[in-house]
Amino acid sequence: MVQDANGDSSDRTVLNRRNAIKSLGVTGVALTAGCIGDLNEDEEWPSRPVEIVSPWAAGGGADRTSRAVADAAENHTEVSWNVSNQTGGSGSVGMNAAANSEPNGQTIGCTAPEIALFEHLGIAELSPDDITPIMQYTEMPAALVVNKDAEYSTLDEWISYGESNELQMANSGNGSSWHMAAAGIADEAGVQVEHVSYDGAAPAMTAVANGEADCTAAGAAEVAPQVQDGNLQALGVAFEEQVDALPDTPTLQEQGLDIQIGSWLGHFAPAGIDDETKSAIVDVYESVYEDDQFAEFMNNNDFMRVQRGPDEFSSFLDEQYEYYGNLVEELDISG
Template structure:
């Protein structure tokens, strides 16, 4: 059974730059911090347009929700908010770019389960300790998708077919959350799969639409339009209850697969950003989360709203690091 529920805390003890500064105490660095603030314009935020770096291709959940955040953010600041797509490395290219940007609050990154996976799979030297979490704002369970013309139309038929045939199963990149979801579902079902990587959920779905791949597992909200109006069929969702995005799709549990897994999204800034700047950004994000336009977008597009602020989000990330480390071991996924 695979269950992506988070409880407890990680035993890892990693001292990064942020923790080191805190351990030094305020007395010895107060004057230095004040001087740096004055020299770098720390009192001014935002002083120029804000860039959100989405680490996957346009059209997926990270891209679409980040654009909704950007649109709402302009209501609470006097600058433009833009989204850039920096893909590759299962999200590590974009996340690294944001994590290593100047710590002035003008470059914001998108965090997803991948940041808890990179080190476990040898993809990148990047983990939750290398960022400052700002807010998690959504989660979405995985949906198992096939083409509407597939030879199977139920989970049971998919399982039976996959026990004597090997599926080409698309995912959003090696070590991505949707790779892990696909592997977990396939393992629980006992089917044979060959995982094929793409640069995001949208290209993975398109591969099934084009019948380049037999199936995929991506977010229910991401898949809703293609299931409702397009050529895809959702066989089940890896959640503990049916979801509004796919109201006619049963849970995988109801179909005999004890697996609950998916993804989530949040935004972060650099590990060495000042506490003052972190608080300024957090206050804007609190407004964004309640913004009428943002709420309407999330509801209209079936994204489940979940809010975790900096401290709670940080604890959640540590739990995710431990969870995915155990899952990698359980599934026997080897480093690249």
């Protein structure tokens, strides 16, 4: 079973020191742009439209929930909120773009477990130390799905097939959280797989629905529409109990696979943002989380609502960094 690690985080000392040096470099750049800062120092956030960067393709959970956040945020601010999709590098392209943006709150990033994976896999020099956590707002248990016409329609049949045949397993990018979930499930099941990367959960699911890949692991809420439409079959959910998104799908655990794994989503600002602006953003996000429009979207689309504010989210990210470091080593995954 894949479990959270409880060791200390002393191995991050070098990373923290590196980021301290990095922050000095950013400060130097900011000082050279002094006149730009002077023009904006009296403006209260948000002074102009806010952009949320979703690091994966349109149609996936990060994209859909970020758009729901943007829509609700317009109820609590006097500016427009927009979402841009900047894909690639298992999410590192979009997250880097947001993390390296001007720390004025006008650009917000969407993040997921990948932020705790990039450095372990050598994908990017980007970790929880490089961002300002704002809020986690959902978690998504992984669901194992296959094509509607697959010759295996149960978990046992999938395992039997995979023991003697190599399965093409789509994921949302090499080193992504759904790659980790897929690898964890395959390892626990003892099946042979070739992992095939796409630019998000939505194209990975489409690949399975079109017969380009045999299976994928993605969020239960993400796969639910295609399961309901009959394009995909769900064989199990990697959670402690059945979920509302797939009410007729048993857990993997009750079918003999002792694993619970998935993903989560949250938003962040760049590192170095001032306390006043951060506080203003957090206030808006707290209003968004309680907003009837946002709650209705989450409930109607079976996204679990889980709220972690800045401090709790920051501690959670540190735990995730250690957890995924151990998981990468355990499953021998490389970027």
